[in-house]
Each structure stands twice: as structure tokens, then as C-alpha cells.
Amino acid sequence: MSGDTTSRWVIGLADADGQDVGLLGGKGAGLASMARAGFPVPPGFVITTDTCRAYYARDKLFPEGLWTETLAAVEVIERETQKTLGGSSDPLLFSVRSGAAVSMPGMMDTVLNLGLNPASVEALSKLTNNPYFAWETYRRFVQMFGEVVFGAPADRLASATARQQASDGALTVSGEQQLVERLEKIILGHARRPLPHDPEEQLQLAISAVFDSWMNRRAIDYRRLNGIPNDIYTAVTVQTMVFGNAGEDSGTGVAFTRDPTTGEQHMYGEYLPNAQGEDVVAGIRTPLSLDHMADRMSAAHGQLVEIAGRLETHYRDMQDIEFTVERGRLWMLQTRAGKRSARSSVRIAVEMAEAGLISRQEAVTRVTPDRLNELLHRVVKPSPEDVVLASGLAASPGGAAGTVVFDADEAQQLAEEGHRVVMVRRETSPEDFHGLVAAEAIVTSRGGVTSHAAVVARGMGKCCVVGCEAIEVDYAQQLFTVGSHVISKGDWVTVDGSTGEVFLGEVDTVEPELDDHYARLMTWADEFRTLRVRANADTPEDATAARAMGAEGIGLCRTEHMFFVEGRIEAMRAMIMAPNAVSRAEALADLEPHQVADFEGIFEAMDGLPVTIRLLDPPLHEFLPRPDETLLRITNLKLRLRDATDLNDIDQLLEEINVLENVLDRIERLSESNPMLGHRGCRLGIAYPEITEMQARAIFTAALHCAERGISVIPEVMIPLVAFTSEFDSQAAIVRDAATRVFEEHGISLDYTVGTMIELPRAALIADEIAASAEFFSFGTNDLTQSTVGLSRDDAGRFLPGYIQRGLITADPFQTLDRVGVGQLVEIGVERGRRARPDLKLGVCGEHAGDADSIEFFHQTGLDYVSCSPFRVPVARLAAAHAAIATED
């Protein structure tokens, strides 16, 4: 790739292999393809990415042979076009553009109209019989060259131009001439050298400038953010300028071969007569539709339509085309895969597959799983006037507007009265559950994308923004401030959970719609994937929603969420406050019928599909009221006591105070330094076996009730947070005993399995031991990430973003599975578990189960299923298909 094969530095567009994007860059490869296919491409050549690499290897010197080859290539073009670089009769002008293998829009430099100087501008003037066009073009060149090549301050150049244009000299030849003089003076003052008039010197400097722009701050940052390697380098495309601004028979435009919004199969684009491409991009003039072009220059339009069709067939994808018409002649300036909406992306993929242009596999891989969110959730459509109050982490997609409320009870009440509310809190806790249910959207000022608010919101498909640090919530005054804005209870805000933005007031949102193309694509995806997709669902409603989204079972039913409902939390608290096992058993007996009813509803919704029910997991203090609120209530009661005179009142108040003080005492006793590592999961069931027994009874009672009604029930009972095999064995024994007893009572039985979460490193390491008695594993990758990386998901929000910003890690390990660390433990767990029990069923129920990159890993690791939030199910189905197709390749 170096000096020995000299032809590698410079390749003429017509001679280049358009497939070799790595060598030619995206732009060069596109042009070369078009040139080879015989499309009208302005003559030009590509200086390859290898050349750029060699340039940096030589400490920014041209590699040997480059300049000679460049001059030779120029000569070829001069011959072909019959024009001469810097010529005084018919001058050849060049565009000099960057172009890496991966698109980095606007990050690197470009020089247009290269070749102009006092001599050639006169020639151009005469030739076009349009002195203003010639001098304006020259002025554009001077401004651009000065800025890009000599690094002259852009603002000074721009303001000089603006001043001139504002004065009388605007849009006149002499005005442009004066401006050129002024700009050249600024450039000289800055660069301490005059702008070269020798076109070859111009070219040499422009090529260097484009190379140099590969390593400018902006480009480096962009690559880091987008995971683009530094060592792919940029190519430089040098191409004959064509002029869309050469008169009324000229113009320029962009066209999509299909509608990028709807995906409909017709050419869609914009056209600007008598203009250069920059004018379209800059938005100075309002472009016309392509119909207008068809009317005014039907030949060129016809040719464009024909070429567009051929390009699409050639590239097997919708194309985004730039073109120019110079004095009636069509020139193709660029073609590339067009960006499109999610809806369009689905439709184009499906229609191309049905037309036989691409395979169904390819159609499936054409749609990025995460983009399905745009189809599944309401989308915020802000207008330019809408004010973004704050930006946080996009925790759960969708858009919604409502009045601000800070309290869960109030949220519920307002929602019942028909109001749309947005719940805003510093953070949320399980106590706020009913408020989250009632709210249209949730905003928290703290927490990361796996904080309580985020997890619950995703579970409900409700839009949510978390970690919105700029927001200062003041509960006492029932308002929040952000910068100079003060938003009080009752004020309207709009939340965009897909971007993380919170808007002031009510902003437009658009309803999602799922069309037939979506249905077809998902059917294909389901055919290709081997990984099953289940949902995490805690209520019959969630289960129904999940099934509608295509869930093939429930992989995680969190029984504790059932306890937070009004009327049950009281029984739960009585259970926790129970002074002994007897009163605990009584409180549990109150809860049992509720659990049975919930389980019945869930089993019914999942008729024929497996349902994994996790036994009680969170630390008990989560079910008690907040300590500060309890303290406040006690204080208030004491104030009332001070003023009370009636003896009955006094007795009553004393009694209430006593009860609350007991609660406070229990809260204090249950409080933990690190609850995540504390008394939770199966550790609860071991301390209070009666809880496990009650839950198991409820599961099997509900299952038998359903079975008696002809519903096919496949219960899987899951023991959480197992670290020691003995823990699993002891809990599993209680579950199996309860099953036996319930079956005996009913006189019938059914199949069920007992398994465990693998969510601690120790459990993964002893997976073989555990699998000796556990019938399935579900990897709880949230907790496994916390413990493996030693990172609290509730607290990491404060410093993890800094890690990503500094490049210490590439992704939030709570969003995208850390394959190296956590993934290694998953692999160990899978391997050892299967070794001990070859038919062990393996799934994952952490947040990662809805993340495309992580799903690829889970597929490769050989899991049987992933289980994610209901509204992530389609994303997971598609991602699983991608993973399966990628493995086949």
C-alpha cells in the first residue's frame, strides 16, 4: 500500500473500484461507482486513504510520488474537459473534498472553486458572460480557502462579507471585487503570507488542509463519540466544478429515491434553480419541488429519474442523491444510502424484499431495533419556539405532556379527576408506585437509567427522563427551579423520553401507528431468531400488553409490586410489624387471596405460555413509610395533642403516636447501610419461611384454579439473590412442600419448575452446584452488573457519565452488558449450569434483555430466552433476529 505501487496514491474516478470504500472513502467510492456505471459524473480523481495514512506517517509531508501523480491526474482531466487549471480562456475549477469510509458529516474540510485567480476569474467572466457570477464565485473561493487552508478567523471573514453585502456594494461586481481585496487583506494579516494565485499551489495546500482536518478536535471527538477508529483516515476527492448557478438553465438539488418519511416508492426531493449546492444546504432560499424541475427541464429530470432507479438497483438501498444541472446538462455529485424515518425504514426494507431486491434476512437487518421505539411510542414534535427546560437521561421512550405534580397521592387523585399529570421528583421509591401508574410521564432529578423510576416507567411503556440534574426540586414549596425558570405544581411541561428533554408548556406529540409493513417485518424476524423473547410483567394488564407485543411468556413477575397497591400495603406492613410468627402468619393470610387473584389473572393472560414468578425480593423497609414523613406525622400529632382537651381525643392521639413510633422504630431497625447488599432476596425467605410458603401456596392455588378452568398454566417459581446452594435448597424445599400440599388439597396436580436468579458473582461461579437442584436460571444482569463491577445503579449516575465522557468506558454497563466482566460470569454460569444439567433452561431478565447489543451477546452465549419490559419486546424480537442472522453469516 505504499510507494512501490505508485498508482495507490491517486486514482481517477473512472478507473477506481467503487466497492473499495476503505480506500476511496464513501464519497469517492460513490462517485467512482457512478462514473463506472456511465452516469454523468464531473471528471475527477481520488487521493486515497492510504495516502493520508502515509502523510501522517511522514509527519505531514506528502508521500513520495503523490504530487507527480496528482499533476498527472490533473492533466488527464484537462485533456478530457478541454479546460486548463488556471487557464485564461476556459479555466478548470476543482472542488476538493474530504471523505472517509464512514460518514462524518461536516466534521472535515472542503475547498470549492479552486483554481480561480485574478486571471482565471476574468476568463470565467468572459466565458459565462456573467461577471457577477465569476466574481462572486471568486469571492466564495477566497473566503473558503482563507478559512480552511490558512485558518483565518471565520467570523472576521464572514462579518467583512456581511458588512459589504449590507452596503451598496452588495450583489454588484465591484462590490464583490472590493470584498475580495478586503478578504485577502484579512488573510494576509492572519497568515503572514498572501493567498496564492498559482492554482497548483492552491491545490497542494488544499489537499494538505483536508488531510489535516482528519485530526482536528471536532473530528476526533466525533469519532470517539461514534466509535469510529482513528486509523481509517480520509480520502480526498478532487473533482471538476460544475455550476448550478450558471443561469436559468442551471440548478442544483437533492433527491431521495423513495420517500424518507413514509417510505413510499416515488422520488422525493428539492430543487433550486440557478444556485449552488451550498445554497440548498444553507437554507437561504426556499427550494422548489422536483415537479417544478420536471416542468422546467424535463430532459434533465427524466435522466435523473432513470439514474435514480438504476442507483437504487445498484446499491440495493434507497439513495440520497446530490445533483447539479449546468446549462441544461445533468451532473451527479453524490449518492449514498438515504437517512429515513423508522416507519420509512420498515416499509422500504419490506417492499425491497418483496420486490426481490434484497433478501428477507437483509430486510430484517436493515431496521435498527432501537428505532422501533419511534413506531411504538408517542413522539414529541417540538417547534423551534418551544423551550427546552432541561435535559436528562432518556430513560423510557415516548412523549407526553401534563401538569406538574410532586406527590404520588396527588398524582393519583388528579388522574382520577381526568387530569394529565407529569410526576416530578428527586427520585422515586416503591411507595410512589400508584403515582407513577397515574402519571403520563415521570421526571427525576437524580438516578440513572436503571433507577427505580426508569425501571418502572419502562415496564409500563411510560415516558420517563431521569438524572435531570439541572432541576432543583423543592417539595416544601411544591415547585422546581431550573436556571431562571420556576415551575410550580399545576404548570404544564412536556417530556420527551426518547431524547431526555423536558419542555416548558404543552408541546405537540404524535400518536404512533403500527402498519402492515411492521407486521410483516416482525413475522420475518420471528422466523429467523432462535432466542425466545419474554416480558417482565407484574400484573394481568402488563401481561396482556406484553402478549400483544409478541411476548412468548413472562420471564419475571415481581410479586412485590402487588403489595404496593392500596389495601394491600397495609397488610404487608402489618406482616412486617408483627411481633411474632403467629401475627406474621395472620397478616400473610390476609395477603394470600390478593396474590392468588393476581396470579390467576396473569396465568390467564399467558394461557399456554410459561410464567416465571419471583418470590419476594426487596428489603422489607421499602414497604414501610418514609422515615421523614413518619416523623412529620408524629410531630403533627404531638402538636394536636398539646391543644387537645377531650380525654377521648387525647387517648386516641396517644395511641396513634404510639403506633407511629413503633413504625419509626421498625424503620430504623430495618434501615441498612447498603440495602442492595443487605437483607433481601431469598435472605428474607430464610428469615421468614412463612412468606415463601404463603407465596408458593398462592402460586399453586392460582395455577390449579386456572387449570380447572381449562387454562394451560406453566408456572416457574424463581428464588432470588441466591449466593449459596443451601439457600436455594432450603427455599426450594418450602416451595415444593407447598406444591405437594396444595395439590393434595385439590386432588389434582400440574407440572412446575423451581429455579433461581443468577445475580451474584458467587452464584455464577457455583452454577454447577446450584444447577444440581435448580431447574432453570434467569440471569439478573442488573444486580450482577452491580456486584461484579461494584457499582450501585442508583448512585453511579453521578460519575459514570464522566467515565464515558473521558473515554474510560464506552457504554453505561447498566444499559449495554459489560461483556468482558459481567458477560464472562454469564458465560461461566451457562457453561457450568449446563454441564450439571444439560436441559437447564436459561434466560435473562435484567434491563439488558431489551438492549440490542446485549441481546447479540445473549444469543451467542446460547441462552434460551431474554425477558424485557413489554414495550421493549418488539425491539428484542428484532435484535434477536439480527443476532441469529449475524451468526449464520
Place this chain on the structure above:
Amino acid sequence: MSGDTTSRWVIGLADADGQDVGLLGGKGAGLASMARAGFPVPPGFVITTDTCRAYYARDKLFPEGLWTETLAAVEVIERETQKTLGGSSDPLLFSVRSGAAVSMPGMMDTVLNLGLNPASVEALSKLTNNPYFAWETYRRFVQMFGEVVFGAPADRLASATARQQASDGALTVSGEQQLVERLEKIILGHARRPLPHDPEEQLQLAISAVFDSWMNRRAIDYRRLNGIPNDIYTAVTVQTMVFGNAGEDSGTGVAFTRDPTTGEQHMYGEYLPNAQGEDVVAGIRTPLSLDHMADRMSAAHGQLVEIAGRLETHYRDMQDIEFTVERGRLWMLQTRAGKRSARSSVRIAVEMAEAGLISRQEAVTRVTPDRLNELLHRVVKPSPEDVVLASGLAASPGGAAGTVVFDADEAQQLAEEGHRVVMVRRETSPEDFHGLVAAEAIVTSRGGVTSHAAVVARGMGKCCVVGCEAIEVDYAQQLFTVGSHVISKGDWVTVDGSTGEVFLGEVDTVEPELDDHYARLMTWADEFRTLRVRANADTPEDATAARAMGAEGIGLCRTEHMFFVEGRIEAMRAMIMAPNAVSRAEALADLEPHQVADFEGIFEAMDGLPVTIRLLDPPLHEFLPRPDETLLRITNLKLRLRDATDLNDIDQLLEEINVLENVLDRIERLSESNPMLGHRGCRLGIAYPEITEMQARAIFTAALHCAERGISVIPEVMIPLVAFTSEFDSQAAIVRDAATRVFEEHGISLDYTVGTMIELPRAALIADEIAASAEFFSFGTNDLTQSTVGLSRDDAGRFLPGYIQRGLITADPFQTLDRVGVGQLVEIGVERGRRARPDLKLGVCGEHAGDADSIEFFHQTGLDYVSCSPFRVPVARLAAAHAAIATED
């Protein structure tokens, strides 16, 4: 081992192989050895442990052949003794005793004087010419047989005896006769069958009863608690009774071949004339010294001394001997290794090695490492009247008394005034550090053996009891209650950190002393061990103490402890409160000279030895005041503000309130849900690189100061809580840059290394990656246990004891390394780390570094050193020697 070799059920003592403890049980083997060696052992036989196993396998039926063999063995003894079982002239009486391979004192059953009935008791009466002796012996038999074999209620039998003895009939023949009648009636009433008078039936039932007692509740519990397997079973020793109570020429006693308290080489024991062994054990009569026996029955005494010497030579260990003299004739009843004090254990081992009786290796393994604590720490010597207030976890050994204090400042003040104080708290935090330094002992009502209080106390060699759940601390009233006791500030308590007991008032304690035998034993231990032993020490004083204990360097110097000292904590807080990097740098500059001075002192104390300094580790909020205290101070200031009238006062108060409110705000912002998994360790240095830089500068400045004074400095800089290689690289770069700059400033340089803690599962899993740039690893097994097992050491105290009690785990994983889980990660870390860097230095600095069982594992895993609290260093040295010797075998 069953019916085919019939001789396996029953073996005569004279024919048995005394080495086969597994088959004969400890007691049987000891007797057989003595019998074989020709010592006077009453004739008898052993029913083997195999027999007991077969008995249980046959659902508690005698295995085939057992009874025939037993009768044959009885016949042999009848021939030898010329006595007859149940005989009416010279009756043969038996003792029937249990005896497993492992001693389980008092857990199983025994029947004595078997063979007596109305006929043989008359014969015995005539033969001894002592009817009272005969009838008393018969009554003892009836009482024991009824209780042990027929399960008659012991209290009813005992109270019948007591009533009778209290009445006139006591100590008369007729009294004993009436008592036998009454006891037989009680037994009949309970068992619904009469006590058998047939001696063979008695024997058969007694053998069954001893077998059955293997599975009684008490024995099962004892085995579980002591880790003794259930399937080793018990043997039954049937032996001719000899009577120390046969007159004034008879007696019974126990003797140790050396002094069990001091280890001095002379026989030591007790003797009771005209008595049975039970009387010695029961403590009814005060025994005499063996000198008394030498005077009264010099022949028997001389024989005993001679036998004792031979036994010690035979068993190569100090023996605990039971003997009886029956009418002038010495009989040996039992020999076993004698229990002894730690001091005695050291002296005996050393003297036996020096006498050539055992090897030096054996001498070293004879002393249990943990028992060195008795030599190293003050010991509490309670008298029977002393009241144990509460028992908690023995967190740090030693004993101390003092007046109770609840506040660190007060503890410090009282200590400065010369008072001895015991600090009592619910739990402690780094803020209490100066109080812990000042206190004689520490008691907490919460927390486990690796809680803050426990770790700090062990570091200082200060006695400490934690998790004393019975204690209810009331800070407001400055008292604690436990049961009905109320202990107020200023009351005396005594703390035994070796047993976990807290006594009311001042209890005697004894000063430890280290003698020459200890020094010799430790020298040998150091010769055998290959694992190096360092200490965790944070101050020059700790370092000096550690070196005196034999530490070969510092494996963990926690720099944060330096910040808690008065005068520094203010600068630390200023650093945390700093609004920007500039004022943070200023506050750090204030801290730097203190760090330099501390490091100099430590380097000096460790001249020539390596010192591992860990960079700042705890979350920053630990350095701020407690939120509740701050709130209280604000409230008080506000109250004063209300009453203030002077404008200057008002300004001043407002300013103070403002400062404290800022502190409170920062506390709230820094507070974390799970601080253990939060913003700490190297995560701090990444957010605030200036902290790392300041610490590194201080380390290298101090090192050069020392080097200039001729001190040999070996600094090892340790980055804590690394999860990602990028974290290590980024921090190591700051450290290395600082070193280069400090070296340049001083114009000299020295060798140093930069390494990391491996304390997260992820770090162990990517050890190869980390070792590419880290020069040493120190396994932080406290945190590694927390994260691997998902267990907070501060919270686990609430439920881990229940786990151990229920047999779910055998040991607290924070005390004894969990080899299966955490150990596996250590092995992975060692293997991958060494693969990437063969000369990687590997150590461990968690609490496990002072635990003997864990040290064995660390030796096997191939670590270079362990680093423990200074006062555990001797324990670790000895344990390391044990591990090395065990590996050689």
C-alpha cells in the same frame, strides 16, 4: 467391615490395635494402647464404631453376630478376672461407655456398675464387708440406668434421692434400700416395664442406649457446631468396674503429665481417697494434691509417675490421665492428649522439640495460631459472681474495663484527663476515630466482625465487641439498657473481646507476657513459612508496633485515617466543600505537608521494608459531619438567632447558619443509597485527579526526605477499587507523572512500584489486562467478599448468624475466606495476573489475612504475602508456618 469378618464387632482391649482410633473411638484406642503396653488396665472390650454404623443401617437392630461375640468377650473377662457377671459370690460389674474418634465430652451416655441386682448386691456387700458401699453402688446404678436406658425423668429421680438423703435415711444401708425401691417404682411408672435384674439384659439395653445417644439432639448439635461428621459413629467400651471407693486404701484421680497452665515439666493433678471418678467430676468433695497420694500410697504413686512418663513418650504429647486405686492396686482408666493453656501449649511444644521427642515442625503445628491471642492480649478473669450483661461478636481480642461513654469527643477528653473509658455506640463511623483511639475498649450494638469498629479496633489491638444486639443505646439520655439493667454514662463495664462478653462493673484482667519459649517457637515458625507477613498500619506508631510484632513491611497504609485527625479534617472538609478546582487545590495544599510528615514517619519505622500506600478510598461524605448533628446545630443557631438583638451577632449567626446549610446541602448531595458501591476508591481520583496528584507528591517527597537521611525506602503506591483497566491506567499515569516531577525537583530518584487492589469480581476476571500495567496486586478480600457474595458487612450481622445457626453456611465469610466463591476469584486473579506478568507481586490485605484457615488457602494459592492488623501478625506468622508444613507433608 461387616459380618464376614466377625471379629470386627467386638475386640478385646488387649487384642486391639490402639492406633485405630476410627474403629475403636478415642477412649477405646487409648485403653487398648495402654493394655498392649502392659499398663494395668481393667479388663474389657470394645464394640466398634462399625458396629454402631451397622446398628443404624439395620434400623437400630443389633447386627448379626454382635450378641454372640459380646457374650464370648464377657466370658473371656470372667475367666481372666475370676468373677461372674451377676454372680452371687464375686460379681463382675461393668462400665459401659461411649467413645467416638473425636472427643465429644458429656454429649453421649454412660452406664456404670452394670451387673448389679438384688442377688449380686448382697454378694458385693459380703465380699467387701461394706453393705453401705454395695447398696449405694446399686442405687447409683438404678438411678443411672433408669435415666439413660429407660429415659426416666432425671429430675424426678434426682429429687427422690435428694429427699431421701435429706431425711434420716441418708448414708444408711436401709436408706439406700428404700431409695432403690422408690427409684424402681418411678422407673416402672415411666417405662411401663420393670428395671431388668438379668445382667445380660442390662448389658444389651445399655449397649443400645449408648448407640442411640449418638443421635440425640445434644450430640447432633454439638457435632454440627464443631464440624464433626455424623457418619463416624461411636464405639462402646465395656470394661470391668474398679472401685476407688472400696475403702481408705482406695482412691481415684486425674493427672496431667505436665502442668497444663504453665507447661512446666512435672506431673500435676488431683486425687480423692475412697471415692469414685464421678465424685471428682461432680466437685462434691475437694480433691487433694498428688503429693498427698505420694505420702499415703507411695507404691501406686510411683507406678503412676512411671506410667505417666512412658505414656508421654508413647503418645509424644502431654497426657491427661484418669486412674483409680482399688485396695492399693493402680488401674489406668483413660489417657488422652491434655488440654492446656496457650502459654503451656507453647512451652510444652518447644521443650518436647528440644528434648527430641517431636520435630520442630511438629512443635510449630502443636500451637493453634488463634491461641496466640491469649499470649498477646490482656485476658479477662471473671469470678463466678461477675454478671455478664450481654454477649456479642468477639471482634478484637483482649480485655479491658472502663467507664461507659457514648461520644467520641467525650471519650477523648476523659482519656486525656486520665480516665479509662469504654466507648459504647450503635455503630461507629470514621468520625469517631479519635474516640476509638482514646477508649480502652469498644462495644457496638450493631455490625459484624468486619464493621468499622471491629476493623479499627483490631488495627489498634484494642478489645472490641460488636453486634451486641441485646444492648439498646439511647444517645439522648446517654445510657444503654440491656434487659432490666440500665447503664448510664460513667458506669463501669468490662469488655472481653476474646469471648464477646460485656460484664457489669470492673472485672479482673491479667496482663499478657511473652516468654522465651514463645520467641523460640516463632523463630522456628519463621524458618518454615514461605508466605511473608506484613501489617496494615496507618500511622508511624502502628508501623512501629507492627514491626515489633514481626511484620515484614506494610501491606496496607490507609491514607484516609490520617485525615480524621483534628486540624486536618477541617482542611479535608474545605477540599470537599470547594466550589471549584482552584479552591480544591488550595485545600489540598494545606493537607500535603501533613501527609508528607506521616509518610516520613512510616517509612522511617519500616526502614528497609516495603510500604504499600493506598490512595484515598472512602466516599467523601464520610469526612463530613453527621447530617443529624449538623441539623441540630443549625436548629440551635436559629433559636439563638430568634433571641439575638445585636446586629453583629445576627450577622455572625446568619453567616454560621449559611455555612452549615451549605455543609448540609453537600452532605445531601453526596449521600448515596449504597455507598459501598458508590463514588469511592479510584473513582474519587478520577473525578478529582488533584487528590491523587497531591497524595502521590506527598509519598515521593516523603520518600526522598527519608532517602536523604539514609533510610531505605520501598514505596508501593496502590490504586483502590479498580474495575476497569482504564481506571488503573489513568490513575497510575498521574502517580508516575508526580514521581517524575518530584524526582526532578530533588535531583534524585528511587525505585517504586504502582499496583492495585483486586477487590471487585470484575478486577479478578480481567487481572491479565490490569497486570499489563500494574506491578503488584493486593487482594482486598473484605470488599471482594462483599461484592462476590452480595453481602454488606455492615448489614449482614442481622442475618448471617441465623445462617450459621441453621447450618446454611459453616463460617462467617468475612472471618474465614469463602474458598469456593471468593477464593475462586482470588485463584483466577493470581493465575491471570501472573500469566501477564510473571514477577507480579501478590498479597492480600483484607481481614482474612489474619485468619488461619484463610492463610492456609493464601499459601496454597501462591501469594507472596498476607497483610493483617499488627496484633494479628504473630498469628499470621504461625498460621503461615502451619500452611507451609502441611503442604510439605
